[in-house]
Amino acid sequence: MMDHAASRQDFPIAMSMRFHKLIRMSATLVLSAVLPGAVHAATGGEPANVAQVDVAACLSAAAADDMDKAGPACADVIDNEKTAKPDLVKALVARGALLARHDQIDRAIADDSRALLLDPTLADVFNARGELWLKKDDKPKAVQDFGAALRIDPNHEKAKANHKAMARELERIGAQMAVAGKPSFNCAGARRPVEKAICANRELADLDREVYAANARVLREARSDGEAKQLRRAQDDFIARRNAAFGRPGYDLKKAMQDRLQKLNGVDGY
Template sequence: MRRFLIIAGLSLAALFGLAAPSFATVSEPDDDPLIDPAPCVNAATDGDADNVIAVCTPLIDQEKTGKPERVKALLARAAAFDRKQQFDRALGDYDTALMLDATKPDGFNARGELRRRQGNRPGALADFAAAVKRDPQHQAARANYKSLALELERLGAQLAVKNKPSFDCKQAKRPVQKAICADPELADLDREIDAAHQAKLRHAAAGTVSRRALLRAQDAYLAERNAAFGRSTDELRAAMKARLRQLRGGKAD
């Protein structure tokens, strides 16, 4: 009897189990599906800045996008922002891309070119150096580094003599020399006059009539400047600017 009840109970359990409604597992749609990177790549190739931004932004914002694809999309969008003169956004994308992958010489070179245009020469030089370090044969980065290094060298040399005349102010005795030393604009004019005069002398053959004429003209200018100088510096400034224009072939300052 007991055996019969157990069997009956099992049969009922099985019956109810079969009778109970079955619910199939249904997979919910992915709210954040992968985005095909091909349209972003193609847009970057076409060079349409607005289209690049439109199709690359979803790829950048998508959480499932792989790092290589995200970096490429960021660099493409940065270049597009640069072309649209949205420089802060461009720098932001370059910064993010290079933070994710610091092996991209093209990215460093592009950011360096943008920094240079914005006047950030030290930052640009560092970017060009980073690009060359990662790819010693990167021709654009090598050329950019060389030209910017020369530019910084020239700027350094100019700063070293800024507001200084062609002569030593400590040895100045003439009133006109003291006036030039006391006025930064006059000091720069004096130095520029001397530089232009020396440049003409270098191009003239030694001992020729041309060289002797250049020397006589400069001596005459200095003598007239020293003799005519009075209390006002306005006439002196005008005379110096006239001499500089003469040395430069009549070109304006």
């Protein structure tokens, strides 16, 4: 009697378990009909294959310089978290080059920088970003990128040319800084009041040096000995008038030096 009673008590439990199993099977069948890939997840199998992101539309639009098409096409690739790394790098480089051609410098630098974080072996991209830094007049960053390109590819022609040009530019800037605030003569030997005034003022010292350099240039370019003689006399006259007039009421040394520099540079047809 006890066994039969126990069997009657277990019967509702068994029926309930079969009922829940039927529900799970029905749910799986519905998912497989509506979302074929979902059945794998529902049954613990391998996830369905995800469709690959197509980078071709982005690359072709960028190569054709079509901003209208490249914008959304490249964004679809770049903003998709499922994009494979190689395709993401290609899209970033292509869009960066397109943005650079349209003078959107900051956005181009951002794309190049992201591409280099993903793949720091791209010499072309380092060189391209260096050229963008130059457009922003950031010479230290430009030199750094050109150098990085050459470390990756010592024979990179554009990077070599850019790095060499920057080296000359930095040398020129260094030379200018070395003589900044120094006149054409030695201040230790300055005796005249006008010379002491020039030595005491950086702007006047720079003007004096520029006048001296401009005069040396026009002498080198003189077409005859007679012309060179006239040019030397004109400079001597300027110095004599400057020395004699300095300190007198109404005399403006800075203006006199600026006028002389303009004449030497041909602004007044000298």
